[in-house]
Amino acid sequence: MKGKKLSRRDFLHMGALTAAGAALAACAPATPLVVEKEVPVTVEKEVPVEVEKVVVVTVPAAAEVTLLTFGHHWDVTFRPRQEDWDNIFMERHPDIAIKRTNNTWAEHNAIVPTWAAAGKLPDIIYVHGAFAFPWNHEGIMVSIQDYVDTDAEFNVGGVWEEALRLYRYKGKQYEIPYDHGPCILGFNKDLFDEAGVPYPDETWTMDDLLENAKKLTKEGQQQWGMGDYYGNYLRVQNEIGMPKIGPWGGRVFNDEETEILLGSPESLKALNWWYDTIHKHKVAPNLAEMQAVPGGPWLAGMTAMAMVPTWMTPQLTTAAAFSWDVAPWPAGPAGRKTGSFGSGFGITRDCKHPDVAWSYLREYLSVEGMEFMWGESGRGSPAREAAYQSWLDSEFAPEHAEYFLDALKNYAVTGHPYQTLAAREIVDIFNRHTDLLESGDMAVEEAVQAIIEEGTPVLQDAYKRLMG
Numbered sequence: 001m002k003g004k005k006l007s008r009r010d011f012l013h014m015g016a017l018t019a020a021g022a023a024l025a026a027c028a029p030a031t032p033l034v035v036e037k038e039v040p041v042t043v044e045k046e047v048p049v050e051v052e053k054v055v056v057v058t059v060p061a062a063a064e065v066t067l068l069t070f071g072h073h074w075d076v077t078f079r080p081r082q083e084d085w086d087n088i089f090m091e092r093h094p095d096i097a098i099k100r101t102n103n104t105w106a107e108h109n110a111i112v113p114t115w116a117a118a119g120k121l122p123d124i125i126y127v128h129g130a131f132a133f134p135w136n137h138e139g140i141m142v143s144i145q146d147y148v149d150t151d152a153e154f155n156v157g158g159v160w161e162e163a164l165r166l167y168r169y170k171g172k173q174y175e176i177p178y179d180h181g182p183c184i185l186g187f188n189k190d191l192f193d194e195a196g197v198p199y200p201d202e203t204w205t206m207d208d209l210l211e212n213a214k215k216l217t218k219e220g221q222q223q224w225g226m227g228d229y230y231g232n233y234l235r236v237q238n239e240i241g242m243p244k245i246g247p248w249g250g251r252v253f254n255d256e257e258t259e260i261l262l263g264s265p266e267s268l269k270a271l272n273w274w275y276d277t278i279h280k281h282k283v284a285p286n287l288a289e290m291q292a293v294p295g296g297p298w299l300a301g302m303t304a305m306a307m308v309p310t311w312m313t314p315q316l317t318t319a320a321a322f323s324w325d326v327a328p329w330p331a332g333p334a335g336r337k338t339g340s341f342g343s344g345f346g347i348t349r350d351c352k353h354p355d356v357a358w359s360y361l362r363e364y365l366s367v368e369g370m371e372f373m374w375g376e377s378g379r380g381s382p383a384r385e386a387a388y389q390s391w392l393d394s395e396f397a398p399e400h401a402e403y404f405l406d407a408l409k410n411y412a413v414t415g416h417p418y419q420t421l422a423a424r425e426i427v428d429i430f431n432r433h434t435d436l437l438e439s440g441d442m443a444v445e446e447a448v449q450a451i452i453e454e455g456t457p458v459l460q461d462a463y464k465r466l467m468g
Contacts, residue, residue, distance in 0.1 A: 064095065065095055065096065065097050066095060066096050066097070066353050066356045067096075067097050067098075067099060068096060068097070068098050068099070068123050068124065068353070068356060068357060068360060069098075069099045069100075069101070069122040069123045069124075070098065070099065070100045070101065070122050070123070070124050070125070071101050071103070071108060071111075071112065071115070071121075071122040071124070071125035071126060072100055072101065072102050072103075072108075072126055073102070073103060073104060073105045073107075073108040073126050074102055075104075078377070078379060079102060081373060081377055081379075082100065082373075085364070085369070085372060085373055086098045086100070089360065089363065089364075093359070096356060096359075096360070098360075101122060105128075108125075108126060109128065109131055112125060112131075112135065112140065113138075113140070115350075116138070116140045116348075116349075116350075119350060120350065121140065121348035121349065121350040121351075122348065122350075123347065123348060123350070123351040123352075123353070123357050124345055124346070124347055124348070124351070124357050124360065124361065125141075125345070125346065125348055126343065126344075126345060127141065127167070127175045127343065127344050127345060127346050128343050129166035129167070129177070129341050129342050129343060129344070129414075129418055130238065130341075130418060130423060132166055132167050132169075132174065132175055132344070132346075132418070133169065133418060133419045133420070133421070133423070134421055134423070136167075136169035136174045136175075137169065137421060137466065139349055140348060140349060141174045141175060141346045141347065141348055141349065142174070142346075142347050142348065142349050142351070142354070143169075143172040143173065143174050144173055144174060144175070144176070144346065144347060144358065144361075145172040145173050145174075147358045147362070148173050151358075151362060153362075154362045154365075154366070156173070156176070158367065158384045158385065158386055159176065159177060159383050159384055160177075160180050160383055160384070160385065160408060162180060162340055162408070162412065162413060162414045163177040163179075163180035163340075163342050163344075163383040163414075164176075164177065165414055166180075166341070166342060166344070166414055166418055167344050167346070174346055175344040175345060175346030176344050176345060176346070176361065176365045176383075177342045177343065177344035177383040178342075178343060178344055178345060178364075178365055178370060178373065178374060178380075178382070178383055179310070179311070179342050179343055179370075179374055179379075179380035179381055179382060179383055180340055180341070180342030180381065180383045180408070181239075181309045181310030181311055181340060181341070181342060181380060181381045181404065181408075182239075182309070182310070182329075182338050182339065182340040182404055182407035182408055182412035183239055183240060183243050183307045183308065183309045183329065183338050183339055183340070183407075183412075184307070184308060184326050184327065184328060184329045184338060184403055184404060184407050185200055185204075185209075185305060185306075185307065185308070185326060185327045185328065185329050185330060186229075186298075186305065186306050186307070186308030186312075186316070186324055186325070186326050186398075187199060187200055187304060187305045187306075187324065187325060187326070187327065188301060188303070188304050188305070188322050188323075188324055189322070189323040189324055189325055190301070190322045190323050191216055191223070191301075191304040191322070192216070192304060195215055195216050195304075197212055197215050197216060197304075199325065199327065200212075200305070200327035200328075200330070201327055201328075202327075202328050204327065204328070204330040204331070205330050205331050205332065206247055206273070206330050206331070206332045206333075208330060209226070209305070209330045210277065210281065210283070212225065212304075212305075213225025213226045213277065213281070213283040213284070213304065213305065214281060214283055216283075216304035216305070217282065217283045217304075219282055222289075222297070222302050223302055223303075223304075224282075224283055224284050224285050224297065224302065224303045224304070225283040225284070225303070225304050225305060226277055226283050226284040226303060226304070226305050226306070227284060227285060227290075227296070227297045227298040227302070227303025227304075227305070227306045228284075228290075228296070228298060228303075228306050228307055229296070229298055229299075229306050229307060229308055229309065229312050230307075231290060231291070231296060232287075232290075232431060232434055232435065232438060233274070233278065233284055233285070233287075233290065233438055234271070234274055234275065234278075234434040234437045234438050235430065235431060235434050236252050236262070236271070236430065236434065237252060237415065237416070237417060237426070237427050237430050238339065238341055238415040238416070238417070238418070238427075239309060239339035239340055239341035239414075239415040240307065240339060240415070241339055241415050241416070242337055242338055242339035242412075242413055242415050243307055243329055243337070243338040243339055244270060244271070244274055245262075245266075245267050245270045245271070246332070246334070246337025246338065246339075246413075247270070247329075247330070247331060247332020247333070247334060247335065247336065247337050248266045248267070248269050248270035248273070248332050248333055248334055249266040249332075249333065249334030250262075250264055250266035250267030250268075250269070250270050251264070251266075251267065252267070252415075252416055253416040253417055256463070257416055257417050257418075257419055257420040257459060257463070258459050258460055258463045259456065259459070260451060260452045260455050260456060260459070262448045262451060262452065263448055263449070263452055266334070267448075268444060268445065268448065270332070271437075271444045271448065272444045275437060275443075275444050278438060278440075279440050284303075285297050285302075285303070286438055286439060286440060287435060287438035287439040288439065290438070295319075299315070299316070299319060299320060301320065301321055301322040307329075308326055309341075310380055310381040310391075310404050311379075311380050311381075313378065313396050313397060313398060313401075314378055314379060314396045316398075317378070317395070317396045324398065325398045325399050325400050326398050326400055326401065326403050326404070327400065327403060328403050328406065328407065329407065329411075335411075336410075336411045337411050337413070338407055338411060338412050338413075339412065339413060339414070339415035340407070340408065340412040340413065340414055340415065341414065341415055341418075342383060343380075344383075345361060345364065345365065347361070365383075367384055367386045367387045368387075370382035370383065370384050370387035370390075371387045371390040374387075374391065375387050375388070375389075375390030375391040375394065376390045376391075376393075376394055377394065377396075378391065378394035378395060378396025378397060379396075381404055381405075381408075385405075385408075385409075388405055392405065420459060420462050420463070420466075421462040421465055421466055422458045422459055422461070422462035425458050426455050426458060426459060429451060429454050429455045429458070430451060430455070433447040433450055433451050434447070
């Protein structure tokens, strides 16, 4: 089932559903479609958690309705946006009813394997890039390659290649990303203005970053020139590894994710540079200083610069009490490089109506769907370049948000690990040792050696299980 193509007129109709248009914070609870009579729906399975809301549309009494179930992770502020989309979809497809289940991000990732073990997976679920590979390998998700190959109107080629690669398994597409964001340099304009320091720009190198961080640091006064969005400043996996290592020409893993490459001269030089920002130059907070501030020093306005991903922009716009903007990630001795990551949706193995599920996904993840759901709302940077302008124009995008697009097009890569069965264990190994780096209890070379010695057997064992 393909259904008719989502037209611009249909999309404009969607836009009219919310009085505030794109504003995520201004979204009011959606007005459900008027139900003139109940429509019998045969439910072939139950979702074993409380369902937040079921919307039933008016259809002819004799019509046969297919129920699609969803596993989402949206917070309460974004759920009205999803309801609006689903309402207009059901208005266009009166033979389909939609049932949503919402959990938090962490709860969703934990409950999906439980659903799978019970044979009660929703038809379509949210899939973060870090979980796609194991869920695909375990058969939780099914390949949608046949739909991608035969649905010419869907144009998967319009999706960023770096985003798509997160969701391929054994050469086949299993999920489609809805957003994919890079990490670039965010800065606190208020602190820059107060210090009389010019804002970062396209010419900045890592040397400029350090030099200006020194000017913006007030030692002993809880103001640092550099900080981080993440709780661990020296974490080097996934999207936050390449910004720390890549500008020096280093890598964290090999392409097969069987070898840790932190021991190369380039990687060691990069890690020592970042280590010195904390313990030698003292322009960045150490582990204890970061953990002492609820929400972290960056969001609290105590650091002048930080690495900022696209998905942080709504939080900054609504929660930060300072003016901020973004600039390109500074170039290092080996050039400019940063990391990126994202999220997507796919069809599960328990779906009894995959054609119907695809009829939903092809519209949901179209250009117009990405514009409505994530671009105009400011929720995240769409995974399609053709939808990106809608995010750039949203109220949650910073003044120079085009630097995110420039990174995606020119120097952002998808961060490892994302194609190993040992990803969660490896991340734990990395985090334990980088905590010791940030606290000053371990030197870079010692930590890297320990990471390699502990992590390599884990990676290689996972690879043997995968191949065998």
